[in-house]
Amino acid sequence: MMETSTPTIAALQERVEAIFLRHGLSALQAGAVARVIVAGERDACKSHGIYRIEGTLRTVKAGKVNPKAVPMLDLNEGSAIVKVNANGGFANPAFELGVPALAERARKLGLAALVINDCTHFSALWSEVEAVTKEGLAALVMCPSYATVAPTGGIKPLLGTNPFAFGWPRPDGVPYVFDFATSVAARGELELYRRAGKLLPQGWAIDADGEPTNDPQAALAGAMLPFGGHKGSAIGTMIELLAGIMIGDLTSPEVLDYLGTTTLAPMHGELVIAFSPEAFSAGRAGDPFARAEMLFESIIGQGARLPSQRRFAARAKAEADGISLTAAELEHLDRLFEKGLEAIA
Amino acid sequence: MMETSTPTIAALQERVEAIFLRHGLSALQAGAVARVIVAGERDACKSHGIYRIEGTLRTVKAGKVNPKAVPMLDLNEGSAIVKVNANGGFANPAFELGVPALAERARKLGLAALVINDCTHFSALWSEVEAVTKEGLAALVMCPSYATVAPTGGIKPLLGTNPFAFGWPRPDGVPYVFDFATSVAARGELELYRRAGKLLPQGWAIDADGEPTNDPQAALAGAMLPFGGHKGSAIGTMIELLAGIMIGDLTSPEVLDYLGTTTLAPMHGELVIAFSPEAFSAGRAGDPFARAEMLFESIIGQGARLPSQRRFAARAKAEADGISLTAAELEHLDRLFEKGLEAIA
Numbered sequence: 001m002m003e004t005s006t007p008t009i010a011a012l013q014e015r016v017e018a019i020f021l022r023h024g025l026s027a028l029q030a031g032a033v034a035r036v037i038v039a040g041e042r043d044a045c046k047s048h049g050i051y052r053i054e055g056t057l058r059t060v061k062a063g064k065v066n067p068k069a070v071p072m073l074d075l076n077e078g079s080a081i082v083k084v085n086a087n088g089g090f091a092n093p094a095f096e097l098g099v100p101a102l103a104e105r106a107r108k109l110g111l112a113a114l115v116i117n118d119c120t121h122f123s124a125l126w127s128e129v130e131a132v133t134k135e136g137l138a139a140l141v142m143c144p145s146y147a148t149v150a151p152t153g154g155i156k157p158l159l160g161t162n163p164f165a166f167g168w169p170r171p172d173g174v175p176y177v178f179d180f181a182t183s184v185a186a187r188g189e190l191e192l193y194r195r196a197g198k199l200l201p202q203g204w205a206i207d208a209d210g211e212p213t214n215d216p217q218a219a220l221a222g223a224m225l226p227f228g229g230h231k232g233s234a235i236g237t238m239i240e241l242l243a244g245i246m247i248g249d250l251t252s253p254e255v256l257d258y259l260g261t262t263t264l265a266p267m268h269g270e271l272v273i274a275f276s277p278e279a280f281s282a283g284r285a286g287d288p289f290a291r292a293e294m295l296f297e298s299i300i301g302q303g304a305r306l307p308s309q310r311r312f313a314a315r316a317k318a319e320a321d322g323i324s325l326t327a328a329e330l331e332h333l334d335r336l337f338e339k340g341l342e343a344i345a
Numbered sequence: 346m347m348e349t350s351t352p353t354i355a356a357l358q359e360r361v362e363a364i365f366l367r368h369g370l371s372a373l374q375a376g377a378v379a380r381v382i383v384a385g386e387r388d389a390c391k392s393h394g395i396y397r398i399e400g401t402l403r404t405v406k407a408g409k410v411n412p413k414a415v416p417m418l419d420l421n422e423g424s425a426i427v428k429v430n431a432n433g434g435f436a437n438p439a440f441e442l443g444v445p446a447l448a449e450r451a452r453k454l455g456l457a458a459l460v461i462n463d464c465t466h467f468s469a470l471w472s473e474v475e476a477v478t479k480e481g482l483a484a485l486v487m488c489p490s491y492a493t494v495a496p497t498g499g500i501k502p503l504l505g506t507n508p509f510a511f512g513w514p515r516p517d518g519v520p521y522v523f524d525f526a527t528s529v530a531a532r533g534e535l536e537l538y539r540r541a542g543k544l545l546p547q548g549w550a551i552d553a554d555g556e557p558t559n560d561p562q563a564a565l566a567g568a569m570l571p572f573g574g575h576k577g578s579a580i581g582t583m584i585e586l587l588a589g590i591m592i593g594d595l596t597s598p599e600v601l602d603y604l605g606t607t608t609l610a611p612m613h614g615e616l617v618i619a620f621s622p623e624a625f626s627a628g629r630a631g632d633p634f635a636r637a638e639m640l641f642e643s644i645i646g647q648g649a650r651l652p653s654q655r656r657f658a659a660r661a662k663a664e665a666d667g668i669s670l671t672a673a674e675l676e677h678l679d680r681l682f683e684k685g686l687e688a689i690a
Contacts, residue, residue: 076455079453081624109454110421110425111425111458138591150647151647153648153649227573228577229572229573237640241513241521246483251640273456280426284592284594291596292586295582302495302503303498304495307575
């Protein structure tokens with residue numbers, strides 16, 4: 001492999017895929033998982049980049065994911081719901097298998113859902129949202145995670161950080177995309193505060209007795225809080241209901257019971273809803289895509305930002321100049337390739 | 346009419362309906378609008394109760410709603426989208442017309458949407474969510490309103506207070522329901538602070554120069570802020586896209602342009618999405634309704650509350666003892682019946 005500090009996207013894909021292939025993943029699983037990891041690195045979204053290789057391998061080693069699983073598509077003809085059973089593998093190949101069927105169904109019916117069951121999920125949802133917007137469809141994606149967030153007014157972890165993501169296709173260039181945790185902060189941020197010896201901002205967490213705390217250690221032993229008070233708590237609960245219970249898959253407390261830890265990738269399901277703007281707007285005045293651009297102009301025109309712009313800027317740079325990696329990161333990739341998890345221990 | 350301080354729900358319905366019938370609404374419009382107003386009063390949700398009669402009449406008088414409109418159902422066979430054109434009337438009869446078709450479509454396809462176009466909307470969304478949960482379906486409902494909220498990082502009103510509501514059917518009794526503005530506060534709350542001569546809490550609003558303000562008067566001339574920072578701002582934007590632009594109806598800035606004021610009921614569209622838990626969970630282990638009850642137990646069991654409980658308690662009381670109204674309120678209803686808007690001037 002060529003040693004460079006700015007590998008192309010394709011070169012990094014090959015390299016990450018090789019690590020997974022050598023350490024137990026089938027070609028199907030390795031390719032799809034590597035694609036989302038490389039997308040994270042490409043977008044300078046380091047928390048979802050090559051840093052995730054280790055967690056992926058640990059989840060395989062713990063026997064909590066089937067690294068050679070073959071996902072199965074159930075077209076569920078005559079309905080608006082397409083289903084993919086990941087068969088205990090990673091969500092990513094299951095998602096890739098389901099998207100064309102989801103897009104076709106949404107174009108036909110105007111509205112359709114993709115349900116992924118029995119998958120191990122760890123990638124950011126924006127990559128999935130973007131795959132649907134590439135089909136000219138709007139997308140709403142959500143999934144539970146592990147019980148680490150107390151409902152507003154409560155004292156114990158119950159909800160997950162339950163990401164909620166949405167995308168709208170834009171004719172020229174990148175889509176409108178947001179993707180956020182329904183907790184105030186991601187769990188990884190608490191860990192970063194702990195390592196840095198810094199106090200948490202007000203309102204992020206409670207301790208094991210349910211009392212507000214600024215101490216990251218106490219927060220990790222307690223619970224995080226939902227964003228936006230009771231409103232975020234309600235959305236987090238909705239995600240447990242729709243993307244856990246309704247689709248017959250695990251809720252965040254059940255995921256934590258199953259794994260016994262928050263250090264492995266969560267096993268659960270996922271719900272993707274796709275909307276055809278053409279179908280919804282049929283017979284009405286105005287082109288929805290052109291009108292959406294006017295709305296975005298009004299947002300930008302008053303000095304506000306559209307979400308995901310930092311990622312898109314990083315992406316443009318990576319596409320032009322390659323992905324910037326430090327020598328230490330490249331060496332780490334080499335060690336992961338050679339030794340797998342032993343590279344870390 | 347019988348003078349009592351606790352009319353039954355049916356008696357208040359008759360009374361409110363009579364006001365609307367006498368002051369220009371057709372029977373179809375009067376009945377449906379009165380039902381949501383009485384539901385608000387029944388649930389002690391005063392901001393959506395008989396207080397709304399005046400605004401309804403004002404919107405009629407201003408010629409911004411057709412008080413005798415006949416909504417038209419477009420079954421849109423072969424798709425997952427049922428449409429109702431309110432034909433410039435109130436949303437409520439259009440919604441009532443669309444719900445049975447929405448429920449049938451959702452049961453058939455697993456997932457379906459009801460689009461209401463060209464309607465004047467002023468009722469809380471919870472009453473609509475509950476109508477869908479009565480059909481055994483989960484529901485997600487949203488609509489734009491008027492441009493009164495600045496996007497995070499912005500300085501001018503652009504988004505509406507854009508309500509976002511969700512419901513999950515519960516086998517025994519009232520559903521799980523939330524319904525909230527995606528702004529920190531409702532616009533009416535700013536007005537209440539102004540009248541009381543009180544300062545606004547931090548983070549509610551900005552003034553006309555885009556600077557944070559605690560002064561309700563300055564806030565009313567400036568803009569409200571979204572709940573939960575950039576996350577709430579993103580959800581508010583999503584609602585403009587899905588329930589305004591995508592369905593070929595007005596966005597919040599367009600509504601404000603059309604009305605020229607925030608004192609009349611907004612004219613726009615509305616999006617209702619219905620999910621069949623049976624269809625989504627088919628072939629999976631566990632009954633989704635029973636599992637949801639376990640989740641609710643876990644929330645309540647740690648001292649947190651489910652949303653809407655205050656409303657449901659008031660409802661139970663109203664169903665048993667009638668709706669409690671002051672003598673002044675009853676007199677006001679009489680005057681509204683006799684004189685319409687002149688009762689206010």
